[in-house]
Amino acid sequence: MNAAVLMPGATGSAAASRALDTGLWVFIGVASTLFGLFLTAYVMRMDGADWSTIALPPQLWLSSGLLLGGSVLLQRASAAAKGARWPAVQTLLLAGGACAMAFIGVQLWAWQSLLAARVMLASNPAASFFYVLTALHGLHVLGGLIAWAATMPMVSQPSDPAGVARRVALCARYWHFLLAVWVVLFAALGWLTPDVVRFICGRG
């Protein structure tokens, strides 16, 4: 039984927030499955004789830092929103979104640097996976930015402070999810080699 649904006195706004809260968890579950399956395919494809590991561009460290920064800033924005410190919320939310936009820019810069090194999409499977996985993650960041853009105007003069605070918290949660996925992807793309896989699978 879901106690929240049966809780007397729930208002329409609270019910909507709970729905968004659950909906976001469900979406995170779906997106995690998607990335998990891509990574499974990545590991399985590594078994091919044509696999050759690519050197990851150094820009990825910068983009990782930006995403981490965005995550921290949105967490602080969420805390500020709970304390109804709306000017701080506005600044922190803006900065968190800017970090995500900068992340996209740096990822494109990393692509450009790989392309300059003649690592093309179809050059080898490791490169193919790199471009596909970073593109897919980037699309999820862009999706987050749409939600962020919808939340930004609400924080200047919030008519429903509790509802807006919950929305900011949801943005923060999604940013943490984006960071977690990126950390796993970065680690897999950089350090999960055929030797490591063979060792884990007991064929080393």
Next chain:
Amino acid sequence: MIYADADSQHHAPQTFITKYVWSQDHKVIAVQYASTAILVGLVGLVLSNLMRLQIGFPGVFAFINAERYYQFVTMHGMIMVIYLLTALFLGGFGNYLIPLMVGARDMVFPYMNMLSFWVYLLSVIVLMASFFVPGGPTGAGWTLYPPAAILPGSPGFEWGIILMLVSLLIFIVATTMGGLNYVTTVLQARCEGMTLLRMPLSVWGIFVATILALLAFPALFVSGVMMLLDKTLHTSFFMPAVVSLGQVTNYKGGSPLLFQHLFWFFGHPEVYIVALPAFGIVSDLISVHARKAIFGYRTMVWAIVVIGGLSFVVWAHHMFVSGMNPWFGFFFATSTLIIAVPTAIKVYNWVLTLWRGDIHLTVPMLFTLAFILTFLSGGLTGLFLGNVSVDIPLSGTYFVVAHFHMVMGVAPLLVVFGGIYHWFPKVTGRMLDDRLGQFHFWVTFIGTYLIYFPMHYLGVLGMPRRYYNYEHYQFIPASAYTLNAFITVVALTVGVAQLVYVYNLVWSTFRGQKADANPWRAASLEWATPNTPPVHGNWGARLPVVYRWAYAYSVPGAPKDFIAQDAPPEAGGQEPEPYERPKEAPA
């Protein structure tokens, strides 16, 4: 107004466009989904009849050449599994039933729900567009196995396969948007007293099937994206180094087996994405039309959940002939056989519900009973095919065609029909014509058995599936050709009979006999709406309060043979446990 009631924000749409086209009302969206699915299903039906013309009367119809035959096979399979059954059960039944059965005013994200339908429609349009591109639709078979699917030699290898993959990716986006709604609505928008273990089994079936869809469709998405890149940008995710029609390709090192794993990691749960809603709907229909509580309600719920979980660990039984480590074969054969246990529990419980019930042989009940028989026969042949040693000789034969059509083609379609006959009065306020319904049932039921039972025999004879032309094969006896001609005649008859059904739907929508608010005397909540058909917001000024499950039929001492879920506690029948309203709740 309490309990998650957002009615103050619920303003009914005023214009024709917002009411019937860009509608955010779950009932309208359900009808939009169902109508589109039925229309595209009719295309799939015509394709199957065209296939049967070639199999039954080879060479007689010159326009059915080998290329077209494979295109018909492929499009028929994909249309029926994805664009008809999945869309109809989740988008059609899910949309209509979930909010009404759990006592909600609508889905929790109505705008996204609306988008879900329009994106689904876009996927259908893209799919249908493949009939009109150079080379026509893909003929790679519904499993779209690489490398053949994207290389010369397969029909539609240029544009058809691209449109198919793009259409599937769009469909998955639509399903995800819908699925987020269904799951969240069940979890967060139930009315007061509607505990999870008071939800009708239809909702349970659709709920668990939706979770399956949300977790399984990403596998199809992943394989679709990678295959699309292999086709368009010449990556080698799935494509091995291959010489195609004498030409060396640029592909190298890809793994076609990886595609098969991803495809079937989606493909097997897909069987249950279709079957679980059918299980749930059948449970409700049996209970209503046998005037008896469903036998073993909690067991039925757990069986649905367990089947859903197990459906993710059986996928490789579709790949026994691809070759695998014998231990894997053993594992997947065992998990496949284990799934028969909760499934059998469900069948036993349906039969035990019927036992000494007051069975009304209405049209919905006829379809329900037919489902049990059909699912049982289809399921039992699944036990044969779940064994590696039996599967390997049979997997390329018509035995498999018979099995999967019985278990996940005909059986769920019988439930679709039963469900539509049952809920049509609520949707339209009118009854479907009973005589036409009886005709439709008997022709469909007997017809499908005449089509698929002989196919088991053909399969055991060794008649291979997927072949365009069966002439001049010495191992196929002459009787098989006669049988094939017979099957084709029956298939055409069953196909034409569906037009009677479509006529009944259209005629009854406008001219059918006016329906009572609760013509089947059902206890579940959707029959308790103040208006029939329900208006926007479903429940008028106040949300219902639920005091019991949806199966209070023939309760001893009760004045009527059913007690509605929202009848006051004094009416009795408070199962599975009594519900007392919180003291702070208003009267």
